[in-house]
Amino acid sequence: MLSKREVFDGVPEEYLSHKERYENAIRNSVVAFSLVRKMQEEGKTSINNYRDVVGGLLGSSVLRDGSPLGLHYIMFMPAILNQANEEQQEKWLPRAWNCSIIGSYAQTELGHGTFIRGLETTATYDAATKQFVLHSPTLTAYKWWPGGLGQTANYCIVVAQLYTKGQCHGIHSFIIQVRDEETHMPLPGIKIGEIGAKLGLNAVNNGFLGFDNYRIPRTNMLMKHAQVLEDGTYVKSRHSKLNYGAMVFVRVVIVFDMVNYLSKAVTIATRFSAVRRQCQLKAGETECQILDYVTQQHKLFVSIAAAHAFRITANKLWLTFNEVNEQLVEGNLQRLPELHALACCLKAVTTADTAACVERCRLACGGHGYMMSSSLPLTYGLVTAACTYEGENTVLLLQTARFLVKTYQQLDSKALTPTVAYLKTAAAERFCVGWSNTTEGIIRGFQVVAMRVIIMSTFNEEVQEMSRTVSPQLKEVLHQLVDLYCTYWALEKLSDLLLYTPISQKEVESLRLRYEETLTNLRPNAVGLVDAFDLRDEMLQSTLGSYDGRVYERLMEEAMKSPLNAEPMLQSTLGSYDGRVYERLMEEAMKSPLNAEPVNYTFHKYLKPFMQGKL
Numbered sequence: 001m002l003s004k005r006e007v008f009d010g011v012p013e014e015y016l017s018h019k020e021r022y023e024n025a026i027r028n029s030v031v032a033f034s035l036v037r038k039m040q041e042e043g044k045t046s047i048n049n050y051r052d053v054v055g056g057l058l059g060s061s062v063l064r065d066g067s068p069l070g071l072h073y074i075m076f077m078p079a080i081l082n083q084a085n086e087e088q089q090e091k092w093l094p095r096a097w098n099c100s101i102i103g104s105y106a107q108t109e110l111g112h113g114t115f116i117r118g119l120e121t122t123a124t125y126d127a128a129t130k131q132f133v134l135h136s137p138t139l140t141a142y143k144w145w146p147g148g149l150g151q152t153a154n155y156c157i158v159v160a161q162l163y164t165k166g167q168c169h170g171i172h173s174f175i176i177q178v179r180d181e182e183t184h185m186p187l188p189g190i191k192i193g194e195i196g197a198k199l200g201l202n203a204v205n206n207g208f209l210g211f212d213n214y215r216i217p218r219t220n221m222l223m224k225h226a227q228v229l230e231d232g233t234y235v236k237s238r239h240s241k242l243n244y245g246a247m248v249f250v251r252v253v254i255v256f257d258m259v260n261y262l263s264k265a266v267t268i269a270t271r272f273s274a275v276r277r278q279c280q281l282k283a284g285e286t287e288c289q290i291l292d293y294v295t296q297q298h299k300l301f302v303s304i305a306a307a308h309a310f311r312i313t314a315n316k317l318w319l320t321f322n323e324v325n326e327q328l329v330e331g332n333l334q335r336l337p338e339l340h341a342l343a344c345c346l347k348a349v350t351t352a353d354t355a356a357c358v359e360r361c362r363l364a365c366g367g368h369g370y371m372m373s374s375s376l377p378l379t380y381g382l383v384t385a386a387c388t389y390e391g392e393n394t395v396l397l398l399q400t401a402r403f404l405v406k407t408y409q410q411l412d413s414k415a416l417t418p419t420v421a422y423l424k425t426a427a428a429e430r431f432c433v434g435w436s437n438t439t440e441g442i443i444r445g446f447q448v449v450a451m452r453v454i455i456m457s458t459f460n461e462e463v464q465e466m467s468r469t470v471s472p473q474l475k476e477v478l479h480q481l482v483d484l485y486c487t488y489w490a491l492e493k494l495s496d497l498l499l500y501t502p503i504s505q506k507e508v509e510s511l512r513l514r515y516e517e518t519l520t521n522l523r524p525n526a527v528g529l530v531d532a533f534d535l536r537d538e539m540l541q542s543t544l545g546s547y548d549g550r551v552y553e554r555l556m557e558e559a560m561k562s563p564l565n566a567e568p569m570l571q572s573t574l575g576s577y578d579g580r581v582y583e584r585l586m587e588e589a590m591k592s593p594l595n596a597e598p599v600n601y602t603f604h605k606y607l608k609p610f611m612q613g614k615l
């Protein structure tokens with residue numbers, strides 16, 4: 001439906017100013033998200049299953065550099081669902097869902113992003129008026145980053161330190177109106193604006209926000225987990241981290257988002273590599289498709305495998321997320337730490353790997369990959385941001401490490417949850433079981449090393465399962481992909497395997513051979529494999545990756561859209577197509593700065609005195 005809309009055509013965004021980009025993004029987002037509303041009216045989506053629709057839209061490239069409405073769907077609504085009580089949900093969700101209010105999520109401040117217990121914004125309860133007073137006591141307390149907050153949102157969830165009866169109870173969430181619903185003017189006591197140009201996501205309208213003793217009703221504190229009663233009494237949550245649920249949700253959906261971007265990047269680079277020919281193996285021969293070089297296969301094929309591995313893992317993570325949330329509703333908090341550790345780890349690993357793979361895809365396209373029109377630079381800008389937002393990757397990995405170490409310390413005393421059950425066998429097998437160069441052997445090795453084993457074993461199990469129902473030919477290719485993913489990472493993480501498993505030099509050598517053989521075996525199916533991602537040209541928006549392979553024609557067509565090429569290329573008064581030679585000669589002559597004034601000052605100063613013999 002979207003691809004039929006002309007609204008997405010026009011001047012490429014790169015040539016627009018920062019302000020025009022924002023205006024364009026609002027126009028396009030409104031077209032795109034009005035479709036979500038239409039689908040809702042037609043009963044094709046509901047608030048409970050909109051992740052796919054919204055995720056699909058945001059990741060579709062229709063909104064190439066992000067959307068100022070993205071946070072409304074991805075964080076504002078999930079935060080209400082996760083943290084508001086039933087009454088509050090009834091009040092706010094219908095308005096949010098039909099977009100009669102637009103929201104953002106304001107947690108990070110100028111001074112603190114990672115350490116959220118250190119946030120400085122305060123929400124102090126005033127029992128006399130039954131209001132909270134929101135205040136930013138310092139410059140570093142200003143909210144900084146929230147998507148869509150600059151000029152777009154009129155509401156947002158704000159995370160602030162809660163004070164009641166003179167006591168601080170740590171950070172809590174509040175729903176806050178920041179702009180007038182009619183005029184869109186910032187409300188008194190609100191200082192708001194946009195934070196400026198960034199490496200990517202320049203259409204997202206990330207904002208800043210400060211409060212000057214700004215008052216909101218008591219009922220605007222989100223009270224599903226903790227409450228403040230009318231007299232100011234504080235009622236604790238069952239678990240202090242339940243308030244972090246929206247972040248866990250977004251970490252989970254980010255894994256899906258990475259699948260989108262990785263599939264796109266590798267589709268573009270693989271199709272281009274089939275079109276591009278460079279160098280002859282023997283003099284006089286036709287030049288080779290660059291996809292035939294094993295080094296090029298090494299750059300690309302692991303991304304095809306990783307896209308499948310991440311998709312399968314994302315689905316499993318989504319199931320776990322829903323299971324644990326159902327248990328939370330029943331009051332069972334047992335698996336919350338495991339879900340948190342899983343979401344942290346998978347968000348960090350998939351964003352870091354996707355960013356590295358997209359950059360490899362860009363390099364694999366040589367100079368043409370450097371063109372904005374290839375879509376690869378923009379895609380890199382989008383995925384590398386995900387390494388930082390929603391929890392900086394190192395910090396998230398440390399959270400997972402903390403959980404693993406804790407679990408390891410309790411190996412003998414506690415029953416292990418499914419995702420960490422491998423720790424028991426790994427502990428027992430360390431150095432005791434020999435190395436084996438099979439997929440299972442590599443997975444066992446990684447169980448000892450404990451990195452990426454979640455992704456690997458899930459990928460392997462799912463492909464084993466699929467193999468029962470697919471054709472023998474497809475089964476073979478799927479196994480090649482699992483093999484490639486496992487051998488690639490075994491070779492990348494050799495130092496860990498050498499340190500913690502009995503892998504020998506000979507086995508490393510044969511692993512390398514096996515990896516190269518798998519690349520060669522996959523080569524005939526490479527283009528078919530990326531075609532199978534089924535991404536339309538309108539979604540790829542790339543000069544290099546279109547299905548028809550018209551790479552060079554598209555590069556020239558895009559070049560012609562540069563405003564610098566708006567003037568005729570010939571740039572000749574004599575040779576123009578319309579033959580207006582004399583008119584052009586005169587027009588050009590009139591452009592001379594000497595013709596801008598009838599008499600040049602040198603006449604009076606030098607020439608006239610000289611002519612009159614006075615000089």
Ligand SMILES: CCCCCCCC/C=C\C/C=C/C(=O)SCCNC(=O)CCNC(=O)[C@H](O)C(C)(C)COP(=O)(O)OP(=O)(O)OC[C@H]1O[C@@H](n2cnc3c(N)ncnc32)[C@H](O)[C@@H]1OP(=O)(O)O
Nearest residue numbers: 055107113114115116117241244253257336340389390391
């Ligand atoms: C397909 C759709 C497209 C999606 C695209 C999305 C596009 C959107 C673009 C951008 C949006 C970006 C939004 C944002 O960035 S919002 C801001 C996000 N900010 C963060 O993520 C901050 C990161 N910091 C933290 O999460 C935390 O501060 C922390 C986890 C690093 C530490 O928290 P803290 O309160 O200091 O905890 P402690 O160190 O005291 O730990 C105590 C204990 O609790 C455990 N724990 C921490 N967090 C959780 C949790 N969420 N759930 C369960 N348990 C948790 C922690 O591990 C400790 O456990 P213990 O060892 O057993 O004691």
Ligand SMILES: Cc1cc2nc3c(=O)[nH]c(=O)nc-3n(C[C@H](O)[C@H](O)[C@H](O)COP(=O)(O)OP(=O)(O)OC[C@H]3O[C@@H](n4cnc5c(N)ncnc54)[C@H](O)[C@@H]3O)c2cc1C
Nearest residue numbers: 105106107108112113114145146147385389390391392394
């Ligand atoms: C594009 C984008 C969109 C965003 N959107 C939003 C939004 O909508 N709403 C919102 O509230 N926020 C948003 N953010 C903010 C984002 O959540 C934070 O930037 C992120 O959580 C990282 O925090 P920080 O910037 O404070 O980094 P810092 O924590 O200052 O990190 C800097 C360095 O310090 C290291 N470090 C920090 N703490 C530790 C530690 N304990 N141990 C070891 N190393 C450590 C990190 O690993 C990193 O290398 C967005 C950010 C970006 C880039």
